[in-house]
Amino acid sequence: MPDAVATRRRGRVYVTKSVAPYLFLLPFMALFVAFLIAPLCYAFGLSLFKTTMVAGTQFVGAANYLKVFTDPSFWDGVVLLFKFGLMQIPIMLGLALLYALILDSGRVYGRNFFRIAFFIPYAVPSVIAALLWGYLYGPSFGPFGQLAEFFHLPKPQFLLDGTILGSIANIAVWEFMGYNLIIYFAALQAIPQDLEEASSVDGATGLQYALRIKLPLIMPTVIVTIIFSIIGTLQLFSEPYLMRNLAPGIINSHYTPNFYAYTLAFTNQQYNYSAAVSFVLGGVVAVVSYVFMLLANRRAA
Amino acid sequence: MAIVSKTANSASFRNSRRWLTVALALYFIYTFIPIFYVIVSSTKSNADLFGTFGLWFSGDFHFWQNLQDLFTYQDGIFSRWLLNTILYSVVSGVGAALFATFAGYAFSKFEFVGKKLSFALVLGAVMIPQTALVIPIFLLLSKVGLVNTPWAVILPSLVFPPGVFLMKVYADDALSNELIEAGRVDGAGEVHIFFNIAFRLLTPGFATVLILAFVATWNNYFLPLVLLNSSDNFPVTVGLSQWYALATSGSGGAVLFSIVMAGSLVSIVPVIAAFLIMQRYWQGGLGAGGVKA
Numbered sequence: 326m327p328d329a330v331a332t333r334r335r336g337r338v339y340v341t342k343s344v345a346p347y348l349f350l351l352p353f354m355a356l357f358v359a360f361l362i363a364p365l366c367y368a369f370g371l372s373l374f375k376t377t378m379v380a381g382t383q384f385v386g387a388a389n390y391l392k393v394f395t396d397p398s399f400w401d402g403v404v405l406l407f408k409f410g411l412m413q414i415p416i417m418l419g420l421a422l423l424y425a426l427i428l429d430s431g432r433v434y435g436r437n438f439f440r441i442a443f444f445i446p447y448a449v450p451s452v453i454a455a456l457l458w459g460y461l462y463g464p465s466f467g468p469f470g471q472l473a474e475f476f477h478l479p480k481p482q483f484l485l486d487g488t489i490l491g492s493i494a495n496i497a498v499w500e501f502m503g504y505n506l507i508i509y510f511a512a513l514q515a516i517p518q519d520l521e522e523a524s525s526v527d528g529a530t531g532l533q534y535a536l537r538i539k540l541p542l543i544m545p546t547v548i549v550t551i552i553f554s555i556i557g558t559l560q561l562f563s564e565p566y567l568m569r570n571l572a573p574g575i576i577n578s579h580y581t582p583n584f585y586a587y588t589l590a591f592t593n594q595q596y597n598y599s600a601a602v603s604f605v606l607g608g609v610v611a612v613v614s615y616v617f618m619l620l621a622n623r624r625a626a
Numbered sequence: 627m628a629i630v631s632k633t634a635n636s637a638s639f640r641n642s643r644r645w646l647t648v649a650l651a652l653y654f655i656y657t658f659i660p661i662f663y664v665i666v667s668s669t670k671s672n673a674d675l676f677g678t679f680g681l682w683f684s685g686d687f688h689f690w691q692n693l694q695d696l697f698t699y700q701d702g703i704f705s706r707w708l709l710n711t712i713l714y715s716v717v718s719g720v721g722a723a724l725f726a727t728f729a730g731y732a733f734s735k736f737e738f739v740g741k742k743l744s745f746a747l748v749l750g751a752v753m754i755p756q757t758a759l760v761i762p763i764f765l766l767l768s769k770v771g772l773v774n775t776p777w778a779v780i781l782p783s784l785v786f787p788p789g790v791f792l793m794k795v796y797a798d799d800a801l802s803n804e805l806i807e808a809g810r811v812d813g814a815g816e817v818h819i820f821f822n823i824a825f826r827l828l829t830p831g832f833a834t835v836l837i838l839a840f841v842a843t844w845n846n847y848f849l850p851l852v853l854l855n856s857s858d859n860f861p862v863t864v865g866l867s868q869w870y871a872l873a874t875s876g877s878g879g880a881v882l883f884s885i886v887m888a889g890s891l892v893s894i895v896p897v898i899a900a901f902l903i904m905q906r907y908w909q910g911g912l913g914a915g916g917v918k919a
Contacts, residue, residue, distance in 0.1 A: 339815040340815045340816040340817045341815075341816065342736070342810065342816060343738075344816075345732070345736060345816035345817070345820075346732040346736035346737075346738040346741075347732075347738065348816075348817075349728040349729060349731055349732035349736075349820070350728070350729050350732045350733075350744070352724075352725045352728060352729075353725040353726065353728060353729035353785070353790060354729070354744065356725065356781065356784050356785045357747075357748065357751075357785050357787075359781075360759075360763060360781060360782045360784075360785050361751055361754070361759065361785055362747075363766065364759050364762035364763045364766060365754065365758065365759065365762070367762045367765065367766055368758060368759075368761065368762035371762065371765075420653070424649075424650065424653060427646045427649060427650060428650070430646065432639065432642050432643040432646050433643060433646045433647045433650055434643065434647045435647070435650075439650045439653075439654060441901075441902070441905060442654055442657060442658070443653065443654070443657055444901065445657065445658075445661065445898055445901070446657060446660075446661075447841075447901075448841060448845075448894065448897040448898045448900075448901045449660075449661075449845075449894050449897070449898075450844065450845035450847065450862075450863050450893065450894070450897075451845065451847060452845075452847045452863045452866065452867050453664075453863070453866070453890045453893060453894055454660065456866070456867070456870050456886065456890060457660040457663060457664055457890060458660060459870075459874070460663065460667070460680075460887075461659070461660060461663060461680070465676075466675065466676045466680065467680060468663070468679060468680030468681040471679055471680060472679075475679075499656070499657070499660070503657070531642070553752070556752060556753060559755065560755050560756055560757075562756070562757075562848055563847045563848065567867055567870065567871075570871060570874035570875050571874055582755075583755060583756065583757045586757040586758075586761065587757060587761075587852075590757075590761045590764075591852070596761065596765060599757075599761060600758075600761065600762065602757075603755055603757045603758035603761065604758060606755045606757070606758070607753065607754055607755050607758050610753055610755060611753055614753065
């Protein structure tokens, strides 16, 4: 074993197979525990206490959680996100799937160009995306308002009570459609080529092939992206936070649950209650994802 | 192949190809409206920003003036923000990718006690809402005096669970057990095997995680918003959003609009460039994660 001897001579430690996995996991796991597990445990601890000027910090058990369950500021946000998600996720993923199938069909010009171009918004920070769309939505100086004025049409109102949720949903669609499209496209490219030849011999059209063979084959990928979209939606924060000045009075400080938790912690200094709000939100995320997975599995079975 | 070439020449194929390309072009226009808007707007003076049509250039080319304003406003703090963003993203990106590669390799090639549980924990981590983590991280780090330092952003950003998942999948595919076994038969230690045999084959996966973690930190907003409070430590996202809030609050900050536009353009160009240069990696990497999941 000349190599091992040489390694030892150079003063390095000879790591055996039984120790190695722990060594390789150590840096990640140490940080994982420090910045994920520990904060979670700490937050859970916090959520069981209450701090008041008079009594100081007291153990209150589940009292904060009971308060969250009847707190309209929290549930209004959750209901809003359900509306948002039911609108935004199907549109975003439906378009991503449609465009991935079109790109994959081989019946387009400039496939590589479009594939890369569609991904560009993912590189734009959500803050910048919100800010740019915020300008575009502006009734007086936004280009859509300007165009309407030029043609003497009623100005589109993107920032009113009835429309702003759709306007924020549009920002999210813009940001993440390309990302999902790339994932679908990669899954479609992994489908063996001979399947297409076989179906073409059987007389199937391109459209039939796409809908009856390709689509079911990438369904597992679609389900994963739906779950990630649900998780992302329930955490909505940056876009409404950035746009709060554009629609004051509509986007309030508890517009989404994350916004509410942020306000509770950093405006009201209610860290304990904020922690409980975050945990209940985490519970909502877990329950919704789990229910969706059950439904998806039942349909697949 | 004969079948494919026959259909490729038919009139209906050419027709559908034309219409499908039109459909793609429509989406392309939608994708590029905000990008085009920021390019156009960054060439305009503040007066033209409000006084001329938003989606076309005005006569007055104000781009260099805007850039100069951007880098001199408030004693040139924007360049500080830019350097902070680069520092946070590069250190977090490289560190996160390296640690994810180590961990993914361990999960892929070794059997050990607690493997299933720890991998399940890593996967489950994506479910946790950001506030549930960031607020307690803020409280914990303030106890040890790390709040409002670069570490407050860098350390939490080094934990990138999707990277571990991606690297495990990648190592399953790209790295044969026989190769590692051959190294062991030759008497090489595990660290030697990793760095001299395995890492070379894992490089494309490493590059994928590197760019994803880099972009995640570059674009992050909530974490630095909470953990930093002095303007000197801000990354571009937090700094620009403050200027934007000032501009939209109506309290005399309107002059900031053209500066915010120039700043937005400057802050997205490096990330887009990184994606274009490294497209081979993220396309393959996102695919691997998506297909296997």
